[in-house]
Each structure stands twice: as C-alpha cells, then as structure tokens.
Amino acid sequence: MVKAKKVEVASSNVGAYQQAKMSLKPRIREFRFSLYLMSKSLLAMIGLVIVLVLVFIAIFAPVLAPGPPGWIEKNPMQIPKDFESPKPPGSPWGAYMQGEGTFTFGSGSLGLDIYYGCVWGARTSIYTAVYVVIVAIIIGIVIGAIAGYFGGIIDEIMMRITDVFLSIPGLILAMAVAAVLGRSLDNIMLALIIVWWPPYARIMRGQVLTIKEGTYVEAAKAVGSKKMRVLFRHIVPNTLSPIIVNATMDLGVVVLVAAGLAFIGFGPPTGYAEWGRMVADGQTYFLSEVEYPAGSGIFYNPWWIWAFPGMFIFLFVMGFNLLGDGLRDILDPRLRR
Amino acid sequence: MKMRTFIIRRLLLLIPVLIGVSIFVFMLTRIAGNPAAAYITERMTPAQIAEIEARYHLNEPLVVQYIYWLQGILQGDWGYSKVAKLPVTDAIVEFFPATFELTMVSILIAVIVGIALGTISAVRRDTPTDHATRVLALAGVCLPVFILALILQYVFASQLGWFPVIGRYDDNLYNDVSFQDYRITGFLLVDTILHVDWLRFKDAVWHLILPAICLAFGSIAIITRIMRGSMLEVVNQDYIKTARSKGLPEKVVVKKHARRNALIPTVTVVGLAFGALLGGAVLTETIFAWPGMGQWAASATVYNDWASILGFTLITALVYVLVNLIVDVMYAYLDPRVRLE
Numbered sequence: 086m087v088k089a090k091k092v093e094v095a096s097s098n099v100g101a102y103q104q105a106k107m108s109l110k111p112r113i114r115e116f117r118f119s120l121y122l123m124s125k126s127l128l129a130m131i132g133l134v135i136v137l138v139l140v141f142i143a144i145f146a147p148v149l150a151p152g153p154p155g156w157i158e159k160n161p162m163q164i165p166k167d168f169e170s171p172k173p174p175g176s177p178w179g180a181y182m183q184g185e186g187t188f189t190f191g192s193g194s195l196g197l198d199i200y201y202g203c204v205w206g207a208r209t210s211i212y213t214a215v216y217v218v219i220v221a222i223i224i225g226i227v228i229g230a231i232a233g234y235f236g237g238i239i240d241e242i243m244m245r246i247t248d249v250f251l252s253i254p255g256l257i258l259a260m261a262v263a264a265v266l267g268r269s270l271d272n273i274m275l276a277l278i279i280v281w282w283p284p285y286a287r288i289m290r291g292q293v294l295t296i297k298e299g300t301y302v303e304a305a306k307a308v309g310s311k312k313m314r315v316l317f318r319h320i321v322p323n324t325l326s327p328i329i330v331n332a333t334m335d336l337g338v339v340v341l342v343a344a345g346l347a348f349i350g351f352g353p354p355t356g357y358a359e360w361g362r363m364v365a366d367g368q369t370y371f372l373s374e375v376e377y378p379a380g381s382g383i384f385y386n387p388w389w390i391w392a393f394p395g396m397f398i399f400l401f402v403m404g405f406n407l408l409g410d411g412l413r414d415i416l417d418p419r420l421r422r
Numbered sequence: 423m424k425m426r427t428f429i430i431r432r433l434l435l436l437i438p439v440l441i442g443v444s445i446f447v448f449m450l451t452r453i454a455g456n457p458a459a460a461y462i463t464e465r466m467t468p469a470q471i472a473e474i475e476a477r478y479h480l481n482e483p484l485v486v487q488y489i490y491w492l493q494g495i496l497q498g499d500w501g502y503s504k505v506a507k508l509p510v511t512d513a514i515v516e517f518f519p520a521t522f523e524l525t526m527v528s529i530l531i532a533v534i535v536g537i538a539l540g541t542i543s544a545v546r547r548d549t550p551t552d553h554a555t556r557v558l559a560l561a562g563v564c565l566p567v568f569i570l571a572l573i574l575q576y577v578f579a580s581q582l583g584w585f586p587v588i589g590r591y592d593d594n595l596y597n598d599v600s601f602q603d604y605r606i607t608g609f610l611l612v613d614t615i616l617h618v619d620w621l622r623f624k625d626a627v628w629h630l631i632l633p634a635i636c637l638a639f640g641s642i643a644i645i646t647r648i649m650r651g652s653m654l655e656v657v658n659q660d661y662i663k664t665a666r667s668k669g670l671p672e673k674v675v676v677k678k679h680a681r682r683n684a685l686i687p688t689v690t691v692v693g694l695a696f697g698a699l700l701g702g703a704v705l706t707e708t709i710f711a712w713p714g715m716g717q718w719a720a721s722a723t724v725y726n727d728w729a730s731i732l733g734f735t736l737i738t739a740l741v742y743v744l745v746n747l748i749v750d751v752m753y754a755y756l757d758p759r760v761r762l763e
Contacts, residue, residue: 245439245442246442248442249439249443249445249446250446252439252739252742252743252746253446253738253739254697254698254700254701255697255701256701256702256704256705257704257719257738257739258735260704260719260731261731262450263723264726264728265450265453265731266453341564344566344568345566345568345701345705348566348568348705349704349705349708349720349723350720351723361566361568364566364568367572368568368572368709371572371575371576371580372587388576391569391572395569395572399564399565399566402563402564402566403560403561406560406563
C-alpha cells in the first residue's frame with residue numbers, strides 16, 4: 086500500500102503540491118491562531134516590540150550610528166573616541182574624532198562615544214545570545230533525547246554528568262571556565278555554553294520520557310523505522326515547545342550573565358562595543374565629578390557612562406523575558422483554548 | 423520511605439556528583455597551564471625540569487595525577503593564593519564568613535519579602551497592588567545586579583547619604599583595636615554582639631543593608647513569582663472553600679490554610695535562589711568592596727590566580743550542593759509524598 090502511494094505521488098506533481106498544501110494547512114492555521122493569541126496579550130506584545138526594536142537597532146547600526154567618516158569601514162565594533170574627559174549628553178565631538186557630530190548619550194573614559202557603543206553593542210549582545218542558546222540547545226537536545234529514549238545505563242551516566250554541571254552556580258562555573266581559557270568574547274561564549282546545555286538536556290529528557298510511550302511512536306516503530314529515525318524524526322519535533330519558551334527567556338538571561346562576566350573583567354577590553362564592559366567603565370567614574378566645558382567651573386557626575394548601557398541591558402533582558410512568558414501561555418496546550 | 427533512609431540515600435547520591443565536580447575542576451587546572459611553571463626558571467636544564475615534574479608527579483598519566491591532586495585536596499592542600507598571599511584554605515577561612523553573613527541576610531530578606539509579596543499579590547489578584555508587585559518581580563529578574571548596585575549606591579549612599587557607599591565596617595571605629603584582633607568568629611554581626619559592642623554592631627548593620635538588599639533583589643523576584651503562582655493554585659482547592667464555608671475569618675484562611683500549603687513549592691526555589699545569590703555575591707562584593715570570597719575570586723581572575731579561582735569554585739559547589747540537600751530534606755519533611763518516590 087505504501088508503494089502504491091509513492092507511485093501515485095511521483096506520477097503527478099500537482100498531486101504532490103496538493104498534498105503538501107493539505108499537510109501545511111493545519112500548521113498555518115495553528116500558527117495564525119498563535120499570532121492571534123499573542124496579539125491579545127499586552128505584555129507579550131510589549132516584549133515583542135522591544136525585541137524587534139533591538140533587532141532593528143542591531144541591523145541598522147551603520148545607519149543609526151555611523152561614527153566619524155570612514156570609521157565603520159575599519160573596525161566597527163571599536164567605539165570611536167576623542168581622548169578628552171567625559172562630556173555630558175549632547176556635547177559636540179572633540180577634535181580627535183575628525184568629524185562633525187554630537188555625543189547623543191555623552192562620552193565616557195577616553196572620550197568613548199556612549200551612543201555608538203550602545204547601538205553597536207546590540208549586535209554583540211544578539212550575536213552572543215543567539216550563538217550560546219542555539220549551541221546549548223543542540224547539545225542539550227541530543228544528550229537529553231538519547232538519555233531519555235534509551236534509558237538504563239546511558240541515561241544514568243548522562244544525567245550524572247548534567248548533575249555535575251548543575252551543582253556549580255552558573256555565573257561561578259562560567260567564571261572558572263572563562264578564567265582558565267583567557268579573556269575574550271569567544272571564551273565567554275564557550276563558558277556560557279558549558280553552563281547552559283545541562284538544563285536543556287534535563288527538559289528534553291523529561292519530554293522524551295513522556296512522549297516515547299505515545300501511540301504514534303509505536304506506529305513508527307511498527308513500520309520498522311530505525312531507532313534514531315524514530316527519535317529525531319518523530320519524538321524530538323514534538324518536544325520543542327518548552328524548549329522554545331526556555332530559549333526565548335534564556336536569550337535575555339545569557340546577555341545578563343555575559344554582561345556580568347564582562348563587568349568583572351572577562352570579555353573584550355575597554356573600547357569594544359559591549360554593554361557590560363561599558364557599565365564597568367562607568368563605575369570607575371562613579372563618584373567623581375567632571376568639568377564641562379573645561380575651565381567653566383560647571384561640574385557633572387558622569388552618570389550617563391553607566392546608565393545608558395545599563396538601560397540597554399535591562400531592556401534586552403526584559404524584552405525576551407516578556408516574550409518568553411507570553412510564548413509559554415500560547416504554546417502550552419493546556420492553556421491554549 | 424523513612425526520613426532517615428531518604429537522607430542517607432541523598433547523601434550517597436552526592437558522592438558521584440562531588441567526584442564529578444572534582445574531576446571537572448582538576449581538568450580546568452590542567453587546561454590552565456603547566457602547574458609546575460611556578461617552580462621552573464629559564465636557567466634550568468631539561469634534566470632539572472624533568473626532576474621537578476617528577477617530584478610533582480606531572481610525568482605520570484592524567485588519571486594518576488588526578489589521584490595525587492585529589493589526595494592533596496582531601497588533605498587540605500588547595501594551593502597558594504597569590505592574591506590573598508595565603509594558602510587557599512586559609513584564604514577561604516578568612517573570606518568565607520563575610521560572604522556567608524551577606525548571603526544569609528540576603529536570603530532571609532528575600533524569603534520574608536518574597537513570601538509576603540507573593541501572598542499579597544495572589545490574594546489581591548488583578549488589583550493595582552498585584553500589578554505593582556508583578557512589575558517589581560519582573561524588574562528583579564531583568565535588572566543586572568551590578569546596575570542595581572550602582573543605582574542603590576548613587577541614590578541612597580552618594581546622594582542621600584543614608585548609608586555608607588562601600589566596605590564592611592568603618593575603619594575609624596577600629597583605630598584602637600586591629601580588625602584581626604577583634605575577630606572571633608569572623609561573622610561581624612556575631613562578633614560585635616559577643617563583644618557587647620553596640621556602636622560597632624550598629625555600624626556593621628549599617629554597612630550590610632545596601633549590599634544585602636542589592637543581592638536579595640533578584641531572589642525576591644524569583645520567590646514572589648513562585649509564591650504567587652502556588653497561592654493561586656491553592657486558593658481554588660476544596661479545603662479552602664471548606665475553611666471559608668465554616669465561617670473562618672479570611673485572615674485565618676489565608677495564613678493558616680492557604681499559605682502553609684503554598685509554601686511547599688516555594689521551598690524548592692530557595693535552593694535555586696541560593697545558587698543565584700552565590701553568583702551574584704561576586705558582583706555585589708566587587709562593587710561594594712565587601713571583603714568576602716566573591717571579591718577575592720574576582721580579583722583573582724584579574725591576576726590569573728588559578729589556585730584561588732578553582733578553590734573558590736570548589737567551595738561554592740560544595741556549599742551549593744549542601745544547601746540544596748538541606749532544601750530537599752526540608753521539602754521531604756513538609757511534603758511526605760516526595761519521600762515515596
């Protein structure tokens with residue numbers, strides 16, 4: 086019977102198209118329903134808007150913050166600076182910047198342009214978050230799925246390994262790994278991946294354990310599918326909702342922890358467009374006063390150095406958190422209708 | 423299952439985890455670079471270097487090296503901390519009380535405030551109080567510890583001058599007696615009470631408030647969220663309706679019937695929150711110049727002081743695992759169903 090169906094499909098492309106359309110239809114309907122549910126949740130929409138704005142900022146960074154002429158062609162992730170002492174928001178660039186412009190968010194240590202750093206820092210953050218979460222999910226899914234599906238000694242060994250990683254508080258584990266590997270953004274990401282995969286392995290294992298007894302899994306086995314095919318073709322795709330919800334929230338939390346690590350002194354040095362590092366630079370000026378314009382006798386506390394990048398971190402984490410919360414309500418079948 | 427069997431089982435399960443943690447930390451020490459590098463100078467011949475490596479068992483296979491290393495750890499040889507200029511174990515004894523004091527006060531604040539806010543929020547569901555609490559909880563999750571610390575320092579210490587900006591005690595109060603001589607347990611709050619020293623006790627509390635609030639903030643958010651959720655679930659149960667229909671006052675229903683049961687799931691997150699607290703302590707201590715393990719570890723990372731970093735990792739893992747064990751036991755005590763698994 087299976088054979089007959091194959092022949093039929095092969096004989097007519099129209100048939101295949103129709104079939105694909107038919108099988109897609111319920112998915113599209115569900116997707117549209119999800120969008121509808123989401124549009125009804127105010128907080129989720131706020132989260133979505135924040136996330137979209139940040140993605141927009143990251144994509145259009147060259148337009149939003151071009152820096153001095155010719156700057157972004159050289160090394161865009163380095164923040165331009167005028168080597169003068171910090172200036173409040175709205176003051177003009179110093180002579181060293183070789184261009185006309187203002188420090189929209191003020192300038193920091195060495196005269197770093199805070200606005201430029203905030204805008205381009207969105208790229209650093211999104212890149213870090215997406216990279217860490219995706220790699221962690223892939224590792225977690227593979228290990229969790231295998232442990233849950235095969236059970237027995239494999240399960241036992243794999244779960245004890247995740248226990249080990251879960252028994253060290255996340256930030257401290259990341260710190261130890263990053264310290265040993267050396268200070269750079271890549272090493273922070275590697276350290277964060279090591280911290281982030283075990284929870285995914287746990288979630289995945291739990292999901293597989295509940296789903297593997299399902300009738301459709303038995304059906305797949307009955308027609309003679311290989312174990313790996315059953316696992317990654319029939320079980321794994323049906324376990325992804327909680328993973329997606331967690332991943333969305335984690336995109337924010339990764340940036341939170343990465344910024345914390347950068348704040349202590351891991352990660353790229355001062356001058357790189359990274360929010361955590363920028364806040365740390367602000368701390369060095371924390372209780373001091375700067376005079377602007379020079380010789381005028383007007384003093385400011387340079388709060389802008391840490392407040393603007395801090396606000397970006399906060400918004401980033403909050404956006405993904407709200408979106409994740411909203412997605413949980415939408416994707417949870419028990420709450421869905 | 424009896425309570426004792428449960429505890430013994432949980433203790434036995436800890437052994438593989440701790441062995442795993444030690445293997446992981448050992449691997450990090452080997453990745454960090456040649457452990458004998460400190461003893462090797464440029465003028466040494468290869469034979470001399472080989473001799474040193476043999477003395478520290480570095481020419482043996484990794485498994486053998488691990489066993490020697492573990493032996494050292496178990497005997498209290500954790501290496502030498504360059505930053506503290508002390509053996510690592512002594513440094514831990516030196517710094518641990520400050521961190522422990524800070525985290526304990528924080529967790530206390532977090533539990534009290536979190537449970538109170540969660541209860542109020544659930545009881546007054548969908549009122550402005552509820553919304554305000556949820557916004558606060560959201561902020562607690564999203565606001566990085568180090569930014570909150572800066573805001574607190576800026577507003578309450580620098581601008582309003584209500585609290586000291588940094589430090590654990592006022593140096594001026596220790597002019598006549600050095601802090602080292604004053605120290606009995608290392609827990610400043612306890613020490614000042616033992617000395618019956620009201621002035622210094624007040625000073626210690628004063629210095630503790632801002633860092634403790636800062637550190638507690640994230641945990642308050644976690645506990646409030648869970649507490650609110652579990653209260654909402656409990657409130658719909660039949661026994662609550664029964665209690666109400668008996669004509670019990672609302673206060674009694676909430677406090678005696680609902681909250682007690684809602685506390686059970688909350689207990690589990692306290693263990694989780696404690697992990698976040700230990701991590702957050704590194705940042706909080708760095709910003710508030712709090713002389714604890716977190717600040718020690720953070721400065722160790724600046725000077726590539728592996729022994730300190732790995733000692734710190736090992737000891738926090740140990741504390742974290744033990745706290746979670748205690749939490750699990752409490753959970754099993756509160757909810758006997760857990761023990762039956």
